Amino acid sequence: MRLLQTCGFLFIILTIVFISLAIIFAFRTPTTPTVWDRSQKVILLGFDGLGMDNIASVDTPNLDAIMQQGVYAAVQIDPNSYSSGPNWAGMLTGHTTETSGISNNDCVKPAHETLFDMVPSAVFSQWSGIKCYSDNITRYYGDYQRRNLNMTTILDIMTGNESFVFLHVDILDHESHTNGSSSPYYKAALTDLDSILPHIQDFVNENNATLIISADHGSDQTGYGHSWGRVPIIIYGKNAHTLRLARSGRNRDVFSYIVQLLER
């Protein structure tokens, strides 16, 4: 009799556990990215090592035209770090080093969801650290040669049906560390990048998309390293003028602008 009672009790407990687990699985947060509206495409063009000072030192007619036709602000970078990792993680999560969990260039996941976890994303990156930040990048193309910036590849990455496209360009940071950002090499690299902007701009116009150009940090014009100087946030295309850019903002505000654009 006692055995029967024990078996019955165990059966009830197991039934409760089973039902509880079924409820938890039925209502758990989906791990697949949330699709907002695929007609909204936002392209983040991230220039590693491009500060406002660096832009001012080189003739960039196409970048200037995009700034004039869109909206822009010169913003500060992460308050605690001028390394690439914390600043890209800031733009992808909206958090500073205090809360993002990213305080250097180590390959670790941020403590918060990135844009890659929130919407289907296509990524072209010339720094392998970017793919450390999420397992949910829909399409990833890594080009670590730095000089092989290929417009065909960029067009291919932009052309998918992903809502968010991140194009990370490393050549300026590479030239600043190798030759200095006052060198003809850095300036030639920026001139080259300026020449591809009309192609990206055409794509944005034809696809009713929005383009954001920003940077993780500037490049010190008196040496070979990073700078704490302000960097641009330039927004061009569909809905750009509906955003109010914080003049005293930070580069991590890019996260909130992208979320706002994707929700429109």
Ligand SMILES: [Zn+2]
């Ligand atoms: Zn660097």
